[in-house]
Amino acid sequence: MSEGFAKKVANTQVWKAIFRHGPPNNARNRAAVVAGNVFLHLHPIKLKKSGVQLGYTWCMGGLTFFVFLALTVTGVLLMFYYRPTAEYAFTDIIGLREHVPLGIMRELHRWGAHLMVITVWIHMFRVFMTGSYKPPREFNWGVGVVLLILTMLLSFTGYLLPWDQLAIWAITVGSNMAKATPFAGHGGPGAALAKIGDFVMVSDKNDVRFQLLGGRFVGEAALLRFYILHCVFIPLVVAILIAVHFWRVRKDGGISAPL
Numbered sequence: 001m002s003e004g005f006a007k008k009v010a011n012t013q014v015w016k017a018i019f020r021h022g023p024p025n026n027a028r029n030r031a032a033v034v035a036g037n038v039f040l041h042l043h044p045i046k047l048k049k050s051g052v053q054l055g056y057t058w059c060m061g062g063l064t065f066f067v068f069l070a071l072t073v074t075g076v077l078l079m080f081y082y083r084p085t086a087e088y089a090f091t092d093i094i095g096l097r098e099h100v101p102l103g104i105m106r107e108l109h110r111w112g113a114h115l116m117v118i119t120v121w122i123h124m125f126r127v128f129m130t131g132s133y134k135p136p137r138e139f140n141w142g143v144g145v146v147l148l149i150l151t152m153l154l155s156f157t158g159y160l161l162p163w164d165q166l167a168i169w170a171i172t173v174g175s176n177m178a179k180a181t182p183f184a185g186h187g188g189p190g191a192a193l194a195k196i197g198d199f200v201m202v203s204d205k206n207d208v209r210f211q212l213l214g215g216r217f218v219g220e221a222a223l224l225r226f227y228i229l230h231c232v233f234i235p236l237v238v239a240i241l242i243a244v245h246f247w248r249v250r251k252d253g254g255i256s257a258p259l
Contacts, residue, residue, distance in 0.1 A: 013135060013138075014138075014139075016136075017135065017136055017138050017139040018139050020032070020251060021033065048254060048255070048257040050257045050258050051254060051255040051256060051257040051258070052255060053258075056130070056258055057126065057255060058122065058123075058126050060119050060120075060122045060123035060126055061123050063119050064116060064119040064120050064123055065242065067112050067115050067116040067119060068116060068238070068242070070108065070112050071109060071112045071113060071116065072235065074105045074106075074108050074109040074112065075109055075231065075235075077105050078096065078105065078106060078109060079231060081095065081096055081100055082096070082161070084161070084223055084224050084227035085220060085223070085224075086163065086219070086220040086223060089161065089162070089163035089223060090162065090163045090164055093106070093161075093162045093163070093164075113154070113155055113158060114155075116151060116154075116155075117151060117152065117155055120147070120148050120151045121148070123144075124144060124145075124148055127141065127144065130256065130258070131256070132255075132256040136252050136253075137248075137252045137256065139248060140245060140248040140249065140252060143241055143244055143245050143248065144245060146241060147238060147241050147242065147245065150234055150237060150238050150241070151238070153229070153234055154230060154234050154235070154238070156171075156174060157226045157229045157230035157234065158226075158230045159171060159174075160218070160222065160223060160226045161223070161226065161227060161230065163223060168218050171218050171222070171226075172217075172218050175209050175212055175213055175218065175222075176209065178207070178208040178209040178212055179204075179207065179208075179209050181207070181208045183202070184202065184207060184208045185202070185207045185208050185209060186202050186203050186204050186207045186209075191207075204216060212225070213225070
């Protein structure tokens, strides 16, 4: 019964969209594994001319990747001068603008972040309108949706780093929305059910908002957490998923051509 169920799962469109070959247990599958390597075969061998026309692609995917690279470079440069503490964060932002050579890099990073959010949304809109999410590209569409969410999270976590009144209150309002998370926020639906006897499993001391901020209020713990998320964790995940995204474009036959 288990083998029959496994075969049924392996024959579904979802499974075939993720895994394109079997395990490397024979010469054919070993060759398929090498051919599917993201480092050896990142770009397709050939492209359809109609699929790379500017009027069709709008070049939003490539532009988004370029902006991400620019944000990575400027972000690394900003890390040399910025200190994620309540005492120095705001003064470091002022210093970046007034005293650091090429202080424009902070503005490049800020406006580049806005541009990346815009280009990702336009790219997703173009992919949807041209039907490029349909089989066999549905898995890559899912990767793109995750990248869209991570882009928004990058923008959200970076908003707190200037440590001014606008940033602090914006994050306070935004993080308060986490209290309404179903079953994981103490103010959300299902929170009252998450308890064993007198023991409350979800409260304002351990829910999603508390874990996000490292406390009940926006303070230095939240600043440090947002700094790590913004500068290390989320960018690494985004970089990996971008590589997978490009690779799947190649494996799915290149950029989809106009219908």
